[in-house]
Amino acid sequence: MNDSKNETPLKKVCMICSKGTIEDVYATLVMGNGAVMEGIEARLFFTFFGLDAITKKRMNRLHTATVGNPAMRMPGGLPFPTLLGAIPGVEAGVSAMMKKEMERLDIPPVDEFLDMITAGGGEIYACKLAVDMFKLKKEDLSEHVLDIITIGDFFAMSGGEGTQIIFT
Amino acid sequence: MAEKVIAGKSIEVTDEGYLVNMEDWSREIAAELASEAGIELTGxxxxxLEYLREKQSAGETLTIRKVGKSGIVDIKGLYKLFPGGPLKISSKLAGIPKPTSCV
Structure with missing residues (x-):
């Protein structure tokens, strides 16, 4: 596992989260938190539907898609019929179940996850273009959002040796 | 696996320096491992460390979230105590295996 002695260690990860489903948002949050826990700097940039993850009213109400999600399975492992996923309430039920399973693994709700990441020094940013497009204001966003910035600003803080940009 | 002399005793450790047997642990060992990590051990x-050992013995999976809710220290405080590895470094100093959780 540790045969990477000749490689430059990862020092900073910059993540762009552009989607608002449970799994897309949590991918970003788990990676961001995982980075700060390893002593790696983390900068998270939320854009388009990813903004839901840092919008106060929506952050703890994320859903997973039950339509158009071929990896979706019934609890027993059978395929999940797309038509079933279209019935009102099914998506909410499936999403509640996902959250319950995550809670069992000690994975927190989104607001608490942001607390954890920023407690470790991780930085959270919102995309100016998407904030304007969705007609959001600074006060609609989590208090953990450091600033509303352009992608240019974000790239400007993504430099340096041992830095990676990850897009989800 | 390797043998390492810590606080005057020969202890079995993994390649990454985690104690193989958590029973080998003592406060003296914790203090010496801490100073290797550049940490001066306080109360x-x-x-x-004792909280982590207790939970490990009980077979629980450890996360920084759990430590943050232990009432001992919040997560920000945990990062201050063990800079650069709140769960990894604390687990090493507590003489328990390398954490397997992603949170």
């Missing part, structure tokens, strides 16, 4: 550190 607060020891409280966290």
């Amino acid at each position: 607060k550190h020891l409280e966290v």
Whole structure:
């Protein structure tokens, strides 16, 4: 596992989260938190539907898609019929179940996850273009959002040796 | 696996320096491992280490979230106590295996 002695260690990860489903948002949050826990700097940039993850009213109400999600399975492992996923309430039920399973693994709700990441020094940013497009204001966003910035600003803080940009 | 002399005793450790047997642990060993990691052990550190050992013995999966809710220290405080590796470094100093959780 540790045969990477000749490689430059990862020092900073910059993540762009552009989607608002449970799994897309949590991918970003788990990676961001995982980075700060390893002593790696983390900068998270939320854009388009990813903004839901840092919008106060929506952050703890994320859903997973039950339509158009071929990896979706019934609890027993059978395929999940797309038509079933279209019935009102099914998506909410499936999403509640996902959250319950995550809670069992000690994975927190989104607001608490942001607390954890920023407690470790991780930085959270919102995309100016998407904030304007969705007609959001600074006060609609989590208090953990450091600033509303352009992608240019974000790239400007993504430099340096041992830095990676990850897009989800 | 390797043998390492810590606080005057020969202890079995993994390649990454985690104690193989958590029973080999003592406060002296914790203090010496801490100074290797550039940390000066305080009472607060020891409280966290003993909490981790207790939970590990009980077979629980450890996460920084759990430590943050232990009432000993919040997550920000945990990062201050063990800079650069709140769960990894604390686990090493507590003489328990390398954490397997992603949170």
